[in-house]
Amino acid sequence: MITVNVLYPNKEGAKFDMNYYLTSHIPMLKRVLGSALKGCVVEQGLGGTAPATRAEFSVLCHLRFDSVESYQSAHGPHAAEIRNDVAKYSSEAPIIQFSDVKLA
């Protein structure tokens, strides 16, 4: 099992529309990725663990797939649609990486 981690930097002045993200972007992702998507977690940064420090990321999204190939097959045909939706809710481009799930 792998995760696609999508991390939105919490820069000074960064804007993120969580309502649009949860009610439009994520439902679209689920629709186009279909049964290849095995899980979806969305987290909103609250702050650093040290007092009065900022969260490094405003939003973290973790998408589970059986494999990198499974993600690529499901995501490829819809890559442009997904990418072009980002500007509707985020002023910042996300950091995206593949991770191997070691413990869940």
Added chain:
Amino acid sequence: MITVNVLYPNKEGAKFDMNYYLTSHIPMLKRVLGSALKGCVVEQGLGGTAPATRAEFSVLCHLRFDSVESYQSAHGPHAAEIRNDVAKYSSEAPIIQFSDVKLA
């Protein structure tokens, strides 16, 4: 429900002992945090989603608690023990933040 996201930067030359982490550090965390810990996910960075790019983080750990206060009560008495163990498996200090779970 909140998550404590612990993110280890994948810097050039960074070292991370996943075997020690999974067989010693995580079991210690579970023991000292007890029933306050509601979930624990460990992911190992594989690479960026663009071809031939590095993963931004070598390891991501997501720890679930009922609330920030629940984490602080459980973690506080063991903070030094947990912090002092990090050098045994990682050359890099992690980025740590609190996040609110919006979708799980």
